[in-house]
Amino acid sequence: MSEMWGISGALAEKNRFKTFDKKHPRELAACFSNLGHIVTLLNHYGNVGAFQVAFFRSEGGNVYRIGQTGVKHAAETRLYVYVSVIDHTVYVLTIGDKAQQADDIRRCKEAVIKFEKRRDL
Amino acid sequence: MSKKSTTPAMLAASLTGNPEAAKRVTAHQAETRFVRALIDMRVAKKLSQRELAKRMGVSPSKVCRLESSRDEALNLGDVFLYLKALGMTMSVMFDDPALPAADRIKHYVFAVHSQLEQLQKLACQIGGEDAISEKIKQFYGEVLFNFVLRLGDSYSKLPGATPIRLGDADVPSKTSPHRKSPNNHLCQKR
Numbered sequence: 001m002s003e004m005w006g007i008s009g010a011l012a013e014k015n016r017f018k019t020f021d022k023k024h025p026r027e028l029a030a031c032f033s034n035l036g037h038i039v040t041l042l043n044h045y046g047n048v049g050a051f052q053v054a055f056f057r058s059e060g061g062n063v064y065r066i067g068q069t070g071v072k073h074a075a076e077t078r079l080y081v082y083v084s085v086i087d088h089t090v091y092v093l094t095i096g097d098k099a100q101q102a103d104d105i106r107r108c109k110e111a112v113i114k115f116e117k118r119r120d121l
Numbered sequence: 122m123s124k125k126s127t128t129p130a131m132l133a134a135s136l137t138g139n140p141e142a143a144k145r146v147t148a149h150q151a152e153t154r155f156v157r158a159l160i161d162m163r164v165a166k167k168l169s170q171r172e173l174a175k176r177m178g179v180s181p182s183k184v185c186r187l188e189s190s191r192d193e194a195l196n197l198g199d200v201f202l203y204l205k206a207l208g209m210t211m212s213v214m215f216d217d218p219a220l221p222a223a224d225r226i227k228h229y230v231f232a233v234h235s236q237l238e239q240l241q242k243l244a245c246q247i248g249g250e251d252a253i254s255e256k257i258k259q260f261y262g263e264v265l266f267n268f269v270l271r272l273g274d275s276y277s278k279l280p281g282a283t284p285i286r287l288g289d290a291d292v293p294s295k296t297s298p299h300r301k302s303p304n305n306h307l308c309q310k311r
Contacts, residue, residue: 009132021137029133029145036150037127037157043162051164054185070153070191092132 003088005042007035011082011111013094017072020095023073028095030068031079038066038081048083061109063093072100080108082115091115155192159203163188166207176206237264 003040021028034055039049048056048064055067065078076098082091095109127135129131130150134143163173174181179202187199204211214232230259244257277284 007127007129007132010137012136014136014138016145017133017136018138021139021142025142025145026149027144028137028150032129032133032146033149033153035132036146036159037131041161045164053160053164054188058289069189070149070156070194079147092136099276 003048005039005088007088007090007091007092009038011091011115012095013107016094018097020077024077024097026071027068027074027077028079030071030074031066031077031095034066034069035079035081035090035092042083042088042090047085059108061107061112063105063108063112065105078104080104082108082112086119152191152193155195156188156190159200162204162207162209168207173203173206174309177202233264237261 017028038053038056041053042048045051048058049110055069057065057067059065059080062083064081064083066081069075070076077093077095078097080093082093084091091108093108094104130143130146133146134140160193163170168176170184171181174184183199184203187195187203201211214228216228218225220228240257240260244254247254273284286289
């Protein structure tokens with residue numbers, strides 16, 4: 001039996017989550033709820049390529065974004081995660097809105113490269 | 122922060138420093154349980170949203186909207202169409218929490234009986250010698266075993282009840298009594 005997928009906040013930008021929760025608590029909750037669904041699908045299918053879900057998109061470099069669903073008049077929200085096949089872990093990176101996405105994606109990719117280098121040493 | 126013991130709700134609370142965040146995540150999960158089940162069924166059938174939309178005769182954005190909504194916002198007609206496109210049917214069970222527990226349990230028993238009857242009809246159509254028919258007979262035994270197990274478990278928790286011993290019970294196998302006395306008479310009557 002393959003190892004179960006888990007989640008981790010070890011690489012998360014904590015301050016961003018605190019700030020975002022104050023501004024958009026419903027959207028933040030929806031993103032984390034959808035994260036749970038993604039982990040369930042990963043446990044069932046083993047890899048991200050095996051399923052297509054609208055709120056889960058690749059941003060390249062093993063960075064994925066999870067959007068909010070089921071929130072009326074929602075602010076477009078993206079929860080960025082790093083899907084690590086090596087240790088079967090979904091690392092939560094940061095959260096942001098559509099306006100900040102280019103900068104968020106750049107920072108997330110940098111964080112993942114840094115983490116992978118450190119891990120491979 | 123151990124990854125194995127962390128749930129999305131716990132992680133949300135930990136990262137925001139706000140326990141309310143966990144409650145909101147749990148509430149969202151409860152409010153989208155049905156939608157998630159729909160998505161899971163589409164994924165299990167290896168269909169993309171675009172492919173499903175084509176089968177439904179709607180735009181992909183409509184499927185996207187449906188899968189992004191909350192359970193209470195779903196349209197029954199859309200759900201029916203969605204399931205039909207997946208090659209599935211829908212059965213609705215109305216449940217009145219105001220009814221006594223006994224009535225609600227009876228309701229579920231009748232529903233299970235209805236499903237078993239359908240299975241029995243299928244077995245009769247196939248005939249007694251087929252491997253599928255044999256599997257169905259075996260499944261009946263498993264249903265009975267599981268039902269007795271759970272009934273016994275609940276019963277033993279009643280105040281003053283004597284625990285039911287199921288030590289000698291076993292899940293029926295191919296060498297179970299079913300083989301010795303198949304319920305073929307049920308088929309012959311029809």
